[in-house]
Amino acid sequence: MNRKSIVLGTVVAVVVAFAAGVAVFTNRSNQEVKQAVQTNSDALVRPHSPVFGNPAAKVTIVEFFDPSCETCRAFYPIVKRMVNASFGQVRLVVRYAPLHQGSDTAIKILEAARQQGKYWEALERALAAQPQWAAHDRPQPDMIWNLIDDIGLDITKAKADANGPAVEQVLRQDVADMQALKVDRTPGFFVNGTPLREFGEAQLKALVEQELKKVGAS
Amino acid sequence: MSGHHPIVPHGDGRHATFWLPLFLAWLLALLATAGALFLGEVMGKTPCVLCWYQRIAMFPLVLVLGMGLFASDARSVRYAMPLVGVGWVIAAYHLLVFWGVVTEGLVPCGKGSSCADADVQVAGVVPIPLLSLAAFTGILVALWVARRRAGRAGI
Numbered sequence: 001m002n003r004k005s006i007v008l009g010t011v012v013a014v015v016v017a018f019a020a021g022v023a024v025f026t027n028r029s030n031q032e033v034k035q036a037v038q039t040n041s042d043a044l045v046r047p048h049s050p051v052f053g054n055p056a057a058k059v060t061i062v063e064f065f066d067p068s069c070e071t072c073r074a075f076y077p078i079v080k081r082m083v084n085a086s087f088g089q090v091r092l093v094v095r096y097a098p099l100h101q102g103s104d105t106a107i108k109i110l111e112a113a114r115q116q117g118k119y120w121e122a123l124e125r126a127l128a129a130q131p132q133w134a135a136h137d138r139p140q141p142d143m144i145w146n147l148i149d150d151i152g153l154d155i156t157k158a159k160a161d162a163n164g165p166a167v168e169q170v171l172r173q174d175v176a177d178m179q180a181l182k183v184d185r186t187p188g189f190f191v192n193g194t195p196l197r198e199f200g201e202a203q204l205k206a207l208v209e210q211e212l213k214k215v216g217a218s
Numbered sequence: 219m220s221g222h223h224p225i226v227p228h229g230d231g232r233h234a235t236f237w238l239p240l241f242l243a244w245l246l247a248l249l250a251t252a253g254a255l256f257l258g259e260v261m262g263k264t265p266c267v268l269c270w271y272q273r274i275a276m277f278p279l280v281l282v283l284g285m286g287l288f289a290s291d292a293r294s295v296r297y298a299m300p301l302v303g304v305g306w307v308i309a310a311y312h313l314l315v316f317w318g319v320v321t322e323g324l325v326p327c328g329k330g331s332s333c334a335d336a337d338v339q340v341a342g343v344v345p346i347p348l349l350s351l352a353a354f355t356g357i358l359v360a361l362w363v364a365r366r367r368a369g370r371a372g373i
Contacts, residue, residue: 007287010245018252022260
């Protein structure tokens with residue numbers, strides 16, 4: 001019937017317009033992020049950041065990371081495996097993006113553990129128990145202290161360090177860099193400076209492969 | 219009279235002059251829905267609580283009015299009206315919150331994005347609640363016209 005085709009035609013037109021809008025918008029924001037990275041390339045890696053893997057690796061995954069973020073938790077073993085399987089060609093640099101309430105406290109605890117060389121142990125404990133302490137409506141990041149009290153930390157010192165100026169400076173710099181690089185969700189990945197735009201495990205692996213090829217490492 | 223009494227007033231003839239305003243109302247709902255999804259899913263603006271309530275009123279209109287258009291069923295207007303009314307009231311309230319006439323302390327917006335945030339704007343100028351109110355008003359008027367025309371045709 002004629003009127004039915006009007007209705008269907010309108011639906012098709014709106015869907016097509018929507019898809020075109022998505023394409024235009026994605027393209028434009030990709031450009032913006034690329035530009036942000038180019039003008040702020042020194043904001044990607046700072047000497048203060050935790051590094052996992054060979055520090056001299058040719059390919060660097062920069063991850064803007066939020067300890068309260070479920071997807072960051074899910075990606076942690078994936079990225080770790082990628083670094084471990086790269087024979088020293090890929091490293092991970094952890095930057096902080098405290099986008100959730102309570103994330104800053106969690107980061108401060110992890111950084112305090114890092115000052116005693118127990119960063120990765122503390123991080124893995126915190127991520128494993130994330131569902132308990134990181135409920136987004138009622139975060140209790142101080143619970144992390146209980147989770148890490150048997151990994152050999154001087155807890156008294158760590159509690160002082162967590163609120164110290166060094167940790168505060170790391171956090172402030174990472175937040176400033178996160179904003180400069182237009183990271184608004186976590187995990188935010190950059191591989192050798194190229195932002196991961198289409199999010200996903202396969203896409204991240206493909207981007208790392210691509211960068212490995214570029215540097216002639218594989 | 220025979221026992222044949224159609225529940226659904228079908229027809230494309232003189233009985234269906236309500237079709238055009240019904241179509242316009244549906245089109246507005248469709249565009250508003252597409253726009254809301256674009257802002258939320260593509261541009262990544264997190265809908266605040268009041269935005270969600272307006273979405274709850276707006277999204278079903280596409281289906282309810284769409285069904286009405288397909289069957290040329292003027293009674294879809296009756297089923298759509300409560301949604302439009304509720305949506306209109308929430309949009310108007312949201313606009314008052316956005317303009318600061320009503321303080322946000324009255325609204326449970328603490329979590330997620332703020333309903334009074336300047337981020338609730340398109341292109342930095344047009345407040346999204348104003349767009350929403352305009353859409354609900356347009357749909358209301360179009361449906362009112364449709365109902366009058368349907369009424370005149372004896373439905």
